[in-house]
Amino acid sequence: MAQDIKEVSLEQLEGKLLGLGTQKYYARQIFDWIYQKGIFDFNAMSNLPAGLRKQLAQEFYILNLGVVDLQISRDKTAKFLLQLPDGNSIEAVNIPTAKRVTGCISSQVGCKYACKFCASGLGGFKRNLTSGEMLDEVLYLKNNSAVIPLTHIVFMGTGEPLDNYDAVLKVIRVLNSPQGFNIGARRITISTCGIIPGMKKLQGEDLQFELSISLHAADDKIRTQLMPVNKQYPLRELVFACAEYIAKTNRQITFEYILIKNLNSDLVAAKKLVELLRNLRLAKVNLIPANFIPEFKLAAASPEEISRFQKYLFESGVNVTLRQERGQDIAAACGQLRLKHGKA
Numbered sequence: 001m002a003q004d005i006k007e008v009s010l011e012q013l014e015g016k017l018l019g020l021g022t023q024k025y026y027a028r029q030i031f032d033w034i035y036q037k038g039i040f041d042f043n044a045m046s047n048l049p050a051g052l053r054k055q056l057a058q059e060f061y062i063l064n065l066g067v068v069d070l071q072i073s074r075d076k077t078a079k080f081l082l083q084l085p086d087g088n089s090i091e092a093v094n095i096p097t098a099k100r101v102t103g104c105i106s107s108q109v110g111c112k113y114a115c116k117f118c119a120s121g122l123g124g125f126k127r128n129l130t131s132g133e134m135l136d137e138v139l140y141l142k143n144n145s146a147v148i149p150l151t152h153i154v155f156m157g158t159g160e161p162l163d164n165y166d167a168v169l170k171v172i173r174v175l176n177s178p179q180g181f182n183i184g185a186r187r188i189t190i191s192t193c194g195i196i197p198g199m200k201k202l203q204g205e206d207l208q209f210e211l212s213i214s215l216h217a218a219d220d221k222i223r224t225q226l227m228p229v230n231k232q233y234p235l236r237e238l239v240f241a242c243a244e245y246i247a248k249t250n251r252q253i254t255f256e257y258i259l260i261k262n263l264n265s266d267l268v269a270a271k272k273l274v275e276l277l278r279n280l281r282l283a284k285v286n287l288i289p290a291n292f293i294p295e296f297k298l299a300a301a302s303p304e305e306i307s308r309f310q311k312y313l314f315e316s317g318v319n320v321t322l323r324q325e326r327g328q329d330i331a332a333a334c335g336q337l338r339l340k341h342g343k344a
Contacts, residue, residue: 004132005034005060010179016059022052031179034062038143065090065136080140084109084133088126091157092137094144102152103141105134107168108159113193115214115227117258117290117298120158129159131170138171138181150181154189156212161190162198172209185209191256193229196241203248212286213242215255217264218272226264235276243280252282259309260290265301270312277318284319 008016010031014024029047033039040063042048042056068089069081078094093104109126111118137157142150153175155161161168168190174180175188189210192198202211217223224230233241242253255277259265277283287310290300301309306322313320 002059002061004064004130005030005056005062006132006135006174007130008060010177017052020052020055020059022049026052028179030056034139035174035180036182038139040139063136063139065133065140067140078144080137080144082137082140090129090133090137092141093157094141094150096145096148099148100151101141101145101148102154103138103145103150104154104156105137105141106157106159107134107155107161107164111159112163113160113227113229115193115216115229117216117226117260128164128167131167131174134167134171135174138175142181151183152187152189153183154191154212156189156191160193160195162192162195162202165198165201169205172207176207176209189254193227194233194238194241195229196233196237199241199245203245208249208251210254211245211251212254212256213238215273215285216258216260218269218276219264222264222269226260239276239280242283246280246282250282252284253280254284254286256286256288258288258290259301259306261299261301261305263298265305265309267308267312270309274313274316274318284321285313286321286323287313288323289325 005013010027013027013030017024017026026048030045033045039045042053042060042062045053048056064085065082067080068083070078072078076096080092080094081089082092083089088109090106090109092106095102095104106129108128110123111121112125114121138150138153155168172185172188172190175183176185185208188207189212190202191212191214193214199211214227215223216226218235220230220235223235230238245251246253257264257273273285277285287306289306290298310320310322
């Protein structure tokens with residue numbers, strides 16, 4: 001049975017080529033064709049010997065996903081629904097701006113954490129993605145970034161990246177490698193709902209990627225209501241783990257905070273957030289207007305509430321940004337397109 005070549009490291013491929021009786025330096029050329037040139041047919045790799053191309057086609061395959069749906073927003077955000085060989089589907093999104101293109105990829109099929117503002121968990125958890133399947137997502141996004149090349153990757157799609165730790169880190173190394181996508185580590189972000197054991201493992205990695213924490217409340221009762229994972233990893237333990245991470249890596253953590261009307265968007269909530277993060281020396285808060293998902297019946301805070309919340313954080317010395325809404329007309333938030341097709 002043919003093997004996904006993206007599951008094979010450069011060193012492993014070099015060894016495989018030697019076993020096939022050819023030169024190992026062809027491995028770097030193969031990686032260049034796939035990750036830099038976006039070529040998915042071994043026969044099109046013109047600087048490889050014809051016999052090797054035939055052998056590669058027998059031993060490996062390159063791409064294993066198909067496009068079920070592609071939706072492009074008025075703001076040029078592009079959302080792919082990709083089908084896996086087992087019939088499951090995942091989402092990947094290209095988010096372009098004037099100077100960069102950020103690819104948002106999924107790490108799992110479904111999600112087990114059932115956050116009450118995210119469509120990803122509505123169908124339950126199916127399975128982890130392989131590193132090859134995640135790299136398939138990146139290849140699709142890269143090949144559809146024609147004007148500006150793909151510059152950043154965020155693991156903010158469906159699933160919890162730290163629940164699929166080994167495969168995600170394997171992908172990051174290919175993303176960062178000069179022989180892979182050659183994307184700088186600081187342009188790669190892992191987003192987690194706060195899986196503390198995974199955060200502790202990240203401290204020992206030799207890559208300077210960005211870490212983002214889905215926070216969304218500075219009160220245990222409200223956060224548990226929104227994010228059941230808070231029962232397992234409550235705020236006090238999570239903030240302590242964040243302080244430890246910052247101390248050991250000297251890297252900033254971004255806290256994602258969705259502003260939901262009548263729940264976590266008033267000044268009382270803002271004051272609690274300032275107090276919660278007071279002793280974290282490298283912390284940033286990214287405020288996000290809530291997406292409307294009919295199943296949850298949650299409404300975004302008003303522009304006035306958002307402005308007051310942001311102003312209070314800023315005047316309290318918090319490094320705060322407000323995320324620009326993108327892809328609203330194509331349901332670009334996590335899980336929405338997959339959920340739509342699941343109901344069709």
